[in-house]
Amino acid sequence: MVTKLEKVDVVVVGTGWAGGVVSAELAKAGYKVVALERGKNQTRDDYIGVKDELRYTNRYEMMQNLSSETITSRNNLDEVALPVRTRKEMMAGNDLGGGSVHWAGASYRWKPYDFEIRSKTIERYGKAKIPEGMTIQDWGITYDEMEKYYDRWEKTAGISGEPDPLGPDRSSDYPNPPMKESPPIKLFKEGAKKLGLHPFQVPAGNLSQGYTNPDGEVMNACMYCAFCTQYGCDFGAKSDPLVTVLPTAQKTGNFEARVGSYVRRVLYKNGKATGVLYVNTLTGEEFEQPADVVVLAAFTFTNNRLLLLSGIGKPYDPKTRKGVIGRNYNGQFGITFLGARGYFEDKKFNYYAGAGALGGAVGDYAGDNFDHTNVDFINGGGIEMRQYGKGAIASNHVPSGTPGWGADYKKKSLHYTYRSLVVWYTSANMAWWHNYVDLDPTYKDDYGDPLLRITFKYTDQDRNIAKFGIEKSREILEAMGADIIDEDQVPEEFDHVYDGGHYAGGVIMGTDPSTSAVNNYLQMWDAENIFVVGAANFPQFAGHHPTETVGALAYRAAEGIEKYLKEGGPLVARKEVSTHV
Amino acid sequence: MADNPNDLHEHKGMSRRTFMKNTGLVAGGVVGGGLIGGLLTNQLQQKPEVQTATDNGQIQDARVFFSRGQDFDILAAATERIYPKDDSGPGAIELGVPYFIDKQLSTEWGVNAKEYMKGPFAVYTTNTGNHNITKDQNKQGPNAETQVPAPTPRYQTKMTRSEIFVTGLRELDNVAQKEFGASFVKITGEQQDEVLRMFEDGKVELKGIGSKNFFNMLLQTTLEGAYADPVYGGNKNMMGWKMKEYPGPRASYAAQIEVEEFVKLDQQSLRNYQGH
Structure with missing residues (x-):
């Protein structure tokens, strides 16, 4: 029995x-918006007094419960x-605010090159620079067109930062100054300068000072x-949807967030969506x-899976x-984020x-900021030294060659903490x-629907760029005066x-319906009233963290x-x- | 609870020696099994030496997962080899690590309540698996997780973590018997290390798990028990944090973040932090 609810303007x-x-902007414009969240409600009160490393870092408190569904x-x-069975191997954010609540906060704009990577690569290096089988393509939107959306999101989120000296043009400064410069950051910047590089502070969604955003939401200093x-x-010092856009939507009176709502299908008739089918995860009731x-x-995985389950758009073969x-499943994982420790x-950092x-x-060494003529890869990446701050369980690194347990390990791990x-x-x-991704032929969720299947392997491009990054990271650590340097190995x-x-x-x-699913307003080519928003839209990834680009999109x-x-x-x-595949 | 390291030696909890003495007796008593063994265990647990220390939380030190005392004794001995007592401070047993692991195995984590446990299950017979290694815990660099040679089988067994622990611990004992002719708790420390290394190197066949996977899980949970908040039963009296000079959860480190020298702070636990 499916209960049919009253129609709204927009379901998210x-x-x-x-x-x-999306909810905040449309609710502000006067449209009735319902947002469906499969997880539970959460507010800032859920995080007061629970700074518990085991529970959150080692037991993944904020991640999706995989007992029904994984990939x-x-x-x-x-x-x-x-199946990827454990939360150690598969971490997708859950509950109100999604993965945007547990995120770190690194906020980079992507570059003009990133949005037109195919054209710009051919223009500078010729067509042969792109290896056979690499399906990179232009986004159908340029950085200049994206700039105002970047600017808007940075102001909503109260990003604290200083411009990257080699970064793209900006219409205004960051809304807040950069965060404090700790001794490790100072050391990193000095090392980078010795090498003639151009260091800057990571633009952060952790606020450097108290701030009120254009929607009137107040955030505190980190x-x-x-x-x-x-x-x-x-x-309330990390910018996330719980302290920004969700209360903004709520204040309009036009918005309802319905938690415990697991969407199973987009309902689709005569080339248009009519709504969605979802289950209340606590009662099992079904609603239209x-x-x-x-x-x-939703997250990349869910956006893909819902379209495939609903039979909307032509699946990639x-x-x-x-x-x-x-098509074009991509990201920033595994072989990326390699470097050296x-x-x-003679130093002991706080x-x-x-x-x-x-x-x-x-x-x-990001994007095309350096000449790729003599390297065997395209694209690049930022180099970072982060001070996340670590709990006691996480800080047991010892130089390679030290035994991994026992008396010597204990002694060294305490010394090097x-x-x-x-x-x-x-x-x-x-x-x-x-x-690429498609539906798995064997494994199913609690409702009998197939899981999403991911098919992914590394290429020489991945291994070559990883080696390059490790080398550059090592050079900086040497300039910082490290006594021992352990390089990551390339898998x-x-x-x-x-x-x-x-x-x-x-x-x-993209611009071509045969190689893209949505146009540059993120409207589906095959269904004019379905918009898909998130990292699923990226035709390929850039060498910086993704969140700001998701926010701008x-x-x-x-x-x-x-x-x-x-x-x-x-x-x-x-x-x-004509396709270029 | 002062910061003076000498206090560690005055700590009224079970020292390793006392612990081994007690558990040895318990194990001996249980050989006959049944009611008598049970009674003997009860009597031993009423020894004043153990019960007087309730102010330090030891009243919570009892098994809630392991039904067999022998399994728990093997666990205790193995964790102490992984994280031994030395001149920097207590080892796994004195920190309460075995009780920490015992408690963890009956949580949602121990029974894999939030993991995908639907079949069909692929069974690996080889030992190339490494699914419990943690990048932050590994000895070689920040991203050691990716250093595992491909193909990397993931967690694919039908067994839960608590089942893996029981199976693995009993296999530690079997290997000790086979290699050294005595139970794991009776062989020397060096011999115990040899057995553990056989598991670490994946040389022991542990069907559906991989001995290496079991070892990594044992290693990881031992470190968790040494350094997780004391509320979980390990890191007794925050002694793990004291050795590490880790201050515990705070509202703010804004006053320390720009300071060049290392700032040593007194330890504070979740209980302090929540204002109890």
Whole structure:
């Protein structure tokens, strides 16, 4: 028995940055908005007094309960995918505010190059620079067009930062000054300068001072308590949807967030969505929520899975290399974020203190900021040294060659607790014809629906850029005066660990309906009243953290949805061009 | 509870020696099994030496997961080899690590309540698995998780963590019997290390788990027990944090974040932090 509810203007699936921004903007414009969240309600009160490393960092309190649903994973097309069963290996944010509550806060704008990577690579290096099978493409939107949305999101979130000296043009400064410069950050910046690089403070969603955003939401200054990444903030000092866009939406009286609502299908008839079907996870009751516009703003995995389960859009088939849903799965995981760890004998840092995005960065090896003529990869990444602040369980690093347990290990791990720092390269996985998502033929969720299956393997591009990043990280640690430097090793193959949250693609944006699922307003080519918002839109990843680009895209989508609600029809004309796959 | 390291030696909890003495007796008493063994255990637990220390939380030190005392004794001995008592401070037993693990195994984590446990289950017979290694815990660099050679089997067994622990601990004992002709708790420390290394290197066949996976789980939970908040039964009297100079949860480190020198602070636990 499905209970049919009263129709609303917009139903939004997911309540993270993507769903939160869209909900706030449309509710402010006077539209009735219902947001569906599969997890439970959560507020700042849930984080007061619970700074507990075991519970949050080691037992994944804020992550999706996988008992009903996870993903399956394999490297190659001819393999049987197996489920990723534990929360240690599969961390997707859950509950009101989504993964945007436990995030660290690193907020980078992506570069003009990133949005037009294919054209700009061909223009500077020629077509042969792009290897056969690498399916990178332009986004169908430029940085100049994105700038105002970046600017808007930074102001909503109260980002604290200073401009990257090598970064793109900005229409205004960050709304708040950068965070404090701790001794490890100072050391990193000095080391980078010795090498002629251009360091700056990581732009942070952890606030450097008290701030009121344009919607009137108030945030506090960060206390550097270190319970940040994988935690909610007890002080309202980390910018997240719970302290910004969700209360903004709530205040209008036009918005309702319905928790415990697990969406199973987008209902679709005659080329348009009519609403969504969802289950109340506590009672098992089924509901139909009709709406004029359906917005999928869940995590990358859920956005892809819901379209595939609902039969909307043509699924990507790697054998023919045709179809769009599931195409260009990409991200920033596994072989990315490699670098080196330096041990400093005569230093002892106050590393029990920190914040999610507290750190130093350099952009000299990001994007196309350096000449790629003589390197065997394209794209690049930021280099970072972060002071997350660490709990006692997490800070047991010892130099390689030390036994991993026993008397010597204990002694060395105590000695080095506050004496090591990591420098890493935030490169990204590009898009390839063989990396994609579809539905698993075997494994199912509690309702009998197939799990999402991920097929992903590394390429020489990934391994080459990783080696480059490790080398650059090492050089900086040497300049910082580290006594011992342990380099990361480059893995041969992807290990099916999904712990970083930077997973993207599958519902990508573009100008050509044969190679993209949504236009540059994130409106589906195949269903004019479905908008899909989030990292699933990235045709490929850039070498910086993704959240700010998701936030900016959400403002772009909100503008498009409002336009659609007023005018109807496709917002961008279809332009079929020959595919370049 | 002062910061003076000498206090560690005055600590009224079970020292390793006392512990081994007691558990040895218990194990001996249980050989006959049944009611008599049970009674003997009760009597031993009423020894004043154990019960007087309730002010330090020892009243919570009792098994709630392991039904067999022998399994728990093997666990205790193994954790002490992994994290031994030395001149920097207490080892796993004095920190309460075995009780920490015992309690953890009956939580939602121990019974895999929030993991995907639907079949079909792929069974690995080889020992290439490494699914319990933690990047933050590894000895070689920040991203050691990715250093595992491919292909990396993930957690694919039908067994829960608590079942893995019981199976693994009993196999530690079997290997000790086979290699050294005595129970794991009776062989020398060096011999115990050899047995543990066989598991660490994946040389012991542990069907559906992989001995390496079991070892990594044992290693990780031992460190968790040494350094998690004392509310979970380990890190007794915050002695793990004291050795590490880790201050515990605070509202703010804004006063320390820019200071060049290391700032040593008194330890504070969740109980203090929540204002009890």
